Amino acid sequence: MAPQSLEDFLIAWTSLHLNKGLPVDPADTLATYGIDSIRAILLVDDTQNMFGFEWPPFLFFEDLSLAQLAAEGMKLMEEI
Numbered sequence: 002m003a004p005q006s007l008e009d010f011l012i013a014w015t016s017l018h019l020n021k022g023l024p025v026d027p028a029d030t031l032a033t034y035g036i037d038s039i040r041a042i043l044l045v046d047d048t049q050n051m052f053g054f055e056w057p058p059f060l061f062f063e064d065l066s067l068a069q070l071a072a073e074g075m076k077l078m079e080e081i
Contacts, residue, residue: 006071007048007052007071007074007075007078008027008067008068008071010048010051010052011027011067011070011071011074012025012027012067014044014047015031015034015067018040018043018044019031019034019035019036019040020034025067026067027066027067027068027071028066028067028068029066029067030063030064030065030066030067031044031061031062031067031070032061032062032064036061036062038058041058041061041062042058044056044058044061045058048074052074052078053078053081054074054077054078054080054081055077056074056077060073
């Protein structure tokens with residue numbers, strides 16, 4: 002079953018790819034869970050396939066919570 006929102010997707014993706022399937026807090030940043038450049042590229046690809054937009058990968062290394070990152074992604078989706 003596909004995630005219903007970008008925030009749900011980010012939470013599920015972070016849990017699967019960065020936190021060994023354990024729960025994640027949407028108030029945490031991707032850096033909290035150890036995002037690296039390889040996984041950033043994977044997240045860009047996965048998001049593009051699921052939602053049809055491309056993140057600027059530098060956003061993943063900013064001090065944005067998962068919830069804030071989802072809000073930024075929603076703005077990017079509105080632009081396409």
